[in-house]
Amino acid sequence: MITARGGWLKLDTSEFDVVIVGGGTAGSVVASRLSADPAVRVCLIEGGPSDVGDQRVLQLRNWLNLLETEFDYDYPIVEQPRGNSHLRHSRAKVLGGCSSHNTMISFLPPPGDFADWVAAGATGWSYDEMLPYWKRLAVNITPVAPADRNPITADFVAACHTALGVPVLDDFNAAPFADGTGFFPVGYHPETGVRSSASVSYLHPHLDRPNLTIMTDTWAFHLDPEAGVTVRQGDQIKIIKATHEYVLSAGAIDTPRLLLLSGIGPAADLERLGIAVRADLPGVGENLLDHPESLILWEASRPIPPMSAMDSDAGLFVRRDASAERPDLMFHLYQIPFTVNTERLGYDVPQHGFGMTPNVPRPHSVGRLTLADADPATKPLLDFRYFTDPDGYDERTIVDGLRLAREVAATEPFASWIAREIAPGPAIRTDEELSAYGRAVHHTVFHPAGTCRMGAASDELAVVDPELRLRGFPNVRIADASVFPTMLTVNPMVAVFLVGERAADLISADL
Numbered sequence: 001m002i003t004a005r006g007g008w009l010k011l012d013t014s015e016f017d018v019v020i021v022g023g024g025t026a027g028s029v030v031a032s033r034l035s036a037d038p039a040v041r042v043c044l045i046e047g048g049p050s051d052v053g054d055q056r057v058l059q060l061r062n063w064l065n066l067l068e069t070e071f072d073y074d075y076p077i078v079e080q081p082r083g084n085s086h087l088r089h090s091r092a093k094v095l096g097g098c099s100s101h102n103t104m105i106s107f108l109p110p111p112g113d114f115a116d117w118v119a120a121g122a123t124g125w126s127y128d129e130m131l132p133y134w135k136r137l138a139v140n141i142t143p144v145a146p147a148d149r150n151p152i153t154a155d156f157v158a159a160c161h162t163a164l165g166v167p168v169l170d171d172f173n174a175a176p177f178a179d180g181t182g183f184f185p186v187g188y189h190p191e192t193g194v195r196s197s198a199s200v201s202y203l204h205p206h207l208d209r210p211n212l213t214i215m216t217d218t219w220a221f222h223l224d225p226e227a228g229v230t231v232r233q234g235d236q237i238k239i240i241k242a243t244h245e246y247v248l249s250a251g252a253i254d255t256p257r258l259l260l261l262s263g264i265g266p267a268a269d270l271e272r273l274g275i276a277v278r279a280d281l282p283g284v285g286e287n288l289l290d291h292p293e294s295l296i297l298w299e300a301s302r303p304i305p306p307m308s309a310m311d312s313d314a315g316l317f318v319r320r321d322a323s324a325e326r327p328d329l330m331f332h333l334y335q336i337p338f339t340v341n342t343e344r345l346g347y348d349v350p351q352h353g354f355g356m357t358p359n360v361p362r363p364h365s366v367g368r369l370t371l372a373d374a375d376p377a378t379k380p381l382l383d384f385r386y387f388t389d390p391d392g393y394d395e396r397t398i399v400d401g402l403r404l405a406r407e408v409a410a411t412e413p414f415a416s417w418i419a420r421e422i423a424p425g426p427a428i429r430t431d432e433e434l435s436a437y438g439r440a441v442h443h444t445v446f447h448p449a450g451t452c453r454m455g456a457a458s459d460e461l462a463v464v465d466p467e468l469r470l471r472g473f474p475n476v477r478i479a480d481a482s483v484f485p486t487m488l489t490v491n492p493m494v495a496v497f498l499v500g501e502r503a504a505d506l507i508s509a510d511l
């Protein structure tokens with residue numbers, strides 16, 4: 001490598017069989033499964049610190065305090081003509097990735113979601129083919145424990161059932177469901193409150209494996225599939241080389257970012273930024289998906305009791321189309337006041353408050369990720385294009401959600417917890433008013449996906465094939481949320497674990 005002064009710098013190079021970039025949700029699974037074979041030398045490169053012994057990260061209920069801290073890449077988004085330009089996308093910078101700072105709500109996606117993937121060209125990813133991976137997950141997934149069940153949340157579940165006629169589900173993962181309400185399945189250890197993150201469940205038991213090298217606080221900023229991954233570790237630059245293959249697991253924002261910085265992406269964009277084109281892959285950064293959610297906020301009529309797993313312990317899935325086999329509207333109940341977006345518009349911040357957040361499970365709006373410049377330190381441009389679908393489906397879903405939330409709020413035993421509706425407030429009633437409010441305060445459920453989507457060889461915009469191989473690079477795979485061809489109806493983390501499990505099998509078969 002040439003230094004800034006024009007001299008030559010000899011870089012320290014290390015070599016492994018498999019090099020994984022990103023010790024997050026999927027990357028931890030791949031590293032754990034592959035290093036179970038003592039003959040395979042695995043290197044896991046993680047941009048953030050270790051979570052071992054750090055109770056701030058390990059205690060599930062502390063998740064909200066980690067956002068916008070040193071554990072968060074904290075990505076802004078570009079101006080949204082029809083959405084909330086102020087929202088920020090949290091992405092964890094710590095071993096275990098987002099499973100180390102999220103709420104660990106753990107849903108097996110419904111069969112129809114995987115059928116959508118297969119229809120989009122992901123041959124081999126049907127529900128039946130994914131079930132064996134679900135059965136072998138090392139994550140401790142359990143419905144919220146009885147001791148953590150808050151009375152307000154239990155009353156919410158009862159009111160959803162009465163108001164909307166949806167079944168109360170004891171375990172959302174027991175069988176595919178069309179709609180329902182109940183306490184969530186969560187990946188945690190109720191007796192200690194410790195999250196069963198990718199790191200806790202897949203890495204902590206195996207830290208003494210001699211063939212597993214975990215490099216924390218190490219940032220990858222260039223990939224040359226022949227020469228290696230270039231990383232920054234403190235003030236040192238190193239090259240990490242794989243003799244067998246590279247696995248990119250940096251997540252739906254940082255995996256396409258790394259590819260673009262490495263000259264792999266839409267050629268015209270790369271040329272405009274002055275990045276030498278290594279491969280013209282027009283799909284890199286396209287298909288940026290997310291679950292947008294809005295909020296109805298209430299002031300509580302009395303203090304809310306303290307018990308909880310992580311303050312968003314129950315929810316509601318609704319099917320507006322009665323003939324559909326999957327829900328098309330989802331809500332979380334937050335037993336804390338989530339006021340970051342309403343306060344900016346001048347709404348009151350209650351001392352005791354709570355809210356329901358309607359979200360769009362399968363949004364029609366699709367965005368795009370690009371680079372602002374060629375500097376690896378510059379955050380990428382995230383244009384989610386929220387609520388821009390021409391059929392108005394996403395906006396309609398939020399309006400319907402706000403109306404349904406009011407029906408639940410009017411129903412006992414939940415109704416008597418409510419002193420008043422703070423936002424949008426009783427005066428906001430028409431579709432137009434609800435849409436304008438719902439979009440102005442909308443947030444994200446923090447589920448970006450799809451930016452290196454999987455698809456058939458004939459699909460020019462597919463970035464990886466159904467075996468997760470990067471198009472044109474037989475020794476590079478991608479395993480993280482970026483490979484999702486379409487958005488899932490449910491929260492995506494379990495699907496990311498499944499991607500990690502399957503990636504490990506695919507790689508092992510080739511070793």
Ligand SMILES: Cc1cc2nc3c(=O)[nH]c(=O)nc-3n(C[C@H](O)[C@H](O)[C@H](O)COP(=O)(O)OP(=O)(O)OC[C@H]3O[C@@H](n4cnc5c(N)ncnc54)[C@H](O)[C@@H]3O)c2cc1C
Pocket residue numbers: 021022023024025026027045046047048090091092093094095096097098099101102103104105106107218219220221249250251252254255258445446447448479480481482490491492493494496
């Ligand atoms: C606040 C929050 C709450 C959420 N709650 C839930 C929930 O309850 N249930 C659910 O299903 N989903 C939830 N999600 C979404 C879910 O956590 C993610 O979709 C999933 O964990 C993403 O996994 P991943 O492997 O794709 O990426 P990540 O888990 O983000 O892993 C990427 C890893 O790569 C590292 N990295 C990135 N770039 C580099 C680089 N250049 N060099 C080295 N390392 C790098 C990062 O530090 C990170 O550790 C939530 C997300 C957030 C942010």
